[in-house]
Amino acid sequence: MFSLITKHTVNSSKNIIINPAILARTRTVNLKIKWEPPERISRWKAERTGDIGSFVLPDPTNICVQYQFSSELENAEPNVRNQFTLGWHPLKYTKEFYEKTLIDSVRSHVYDYNSPVAMIAQLTGSIRYMQWCIANQKERRRTREVYRLQIHKLTVGRFHMLKNLRQTDYKQYEWLLERLDLQFKPKPSKENEIMISRKEGLRQLTNSYCEEVKNEKLDAYRKQLDADKLPFLEQKLKNLEFIRNEQMALKVPCTITKEQIEEIRKQYEEMKKVHEANKIQPTKKKWRVY
Template sequence: MFNFVAKQSFNTTRNIVINPAILARTKVVDLKVKWERPERVSRYSRVRSGDIGTYVQPDPSNVCLQYQYATELENAEPNVRNQFTLGWHPMEYSKEFYEKSLMDSVRSHRYDYTSPVAMIAQLTGSIRFMQHAIENGIVHSRKRHFYKLETYRLIQARIQLIKNLRETDYKQYEWLLERLDLEFKPKPQKEDEIMVARKEGLRQLTRTYCEDVRKQKLDAYRKELESQQLPFLAQKLKNLKFIRNEQIALKVDITISKQQIDEVRQQYEQLKIVEDTKKIEPTKKKWKIY
């Protein structure tokens, strides 16, 4: 006879050790706050450059700057004169005309081209023209990239000029910003810079949320105590009268004076007046039709 040996069933399962750090990362946490990445502001946008005003397209019927002092155009025919206007020339001529209009509004005399005020006005005209061209897609893609880099360069140059003007002549600095419709936005210091990060943003939002919850609970508890204040004063007034009468009847030392009872009564009456005024709703006027 053969002896049949039954196969033993071995448990192949092993003790799996789970790292708590991995479990914490995979756990779904229902946060009460939501962090959203702020929208990136481009370096050439009006929000970052401080240009409140925008580019204004000059009248196409205006004569180009190069031909404004030509006496021959005064008696020329309309068809001939139109060929020297802005409408018949590339947009670079309109840009120069707009720059000159801004310079004329701030410079002290006709030949002022190198003063800080005139240079800031000229840079402002170029910046606004390029921003207008980028936003409206006037230029093609290759030139648009050049416009973005050039706009950022001009913005930095204008910031430096405005900063120098602010240090030397503050009144003229204020007048210039109001005249050109500008807003000065200097670069923040390193200690004032805020790193945009999800973890730090969630911490700040959580801190603000906890403060709001704490404030709401304290306000609710304060309202609850205020609602119990009137019955408490009424019961306190009743107890003080009872204790004083009992002390007088038993002929013992009186520890409660009439002044204390009057003070509590006065507090009760004042608080009752305030509560009654809160309950009164403003009556609506009834208009009669005749």
């Protein structure tokens, strides 16, 4: 058996000193709340970078960017022309074609490649292409690890460019987000920043659980009161009729009018219909109406 001492607990059978703090930690408690850490989202995923749109693989029969303005390919044979298509070249040519497609959709003139809008479009194409390669395992493992680091660096650079564009030209900023199917996620301020911890999470879960228990008890008590309204009105109606009849029999001034009794009877009939429709059963409790 265990005998309690001021600071430690001693097992007399084996003469072992046990710290009570250890017993408190090993005690099993059936808590109805459970805190689970939030799922960590990788930095390369679209949920973290803000890319709503995804990489779309172009048609492999399209001509590579380097040979699109070649006049000799226009009159070349199909077998020769196929050797200059995306299907015959590595994936980096597909990446260049996709980047050029995004740039063409936002640039203001033919030679617009260095404006903030065009540079953001190029970064977006690179980010989505590397995300597609990682998700579909189109490259070697080492290459995919490099892509993860590059996606983070490009995302940070695009974030600062979008932030500057938002401050200088807000209309163009909104148009670009809609055009490229992007989502700008500004960093929260230090005042609104929330540190994720188990202690704070358990506090919030405990508060919400206590609110739920309180609301459940209040709802149950409210239903009980609604169920007891019908017998209360019935008893009140009988008492008012009894008092009025006694006053009339004794020939004393009546303090209760017929209008009051009819009003109570009307409330009783309406409450009875509601209880019958909702199948509410009153509690076995006697009300005293004074």
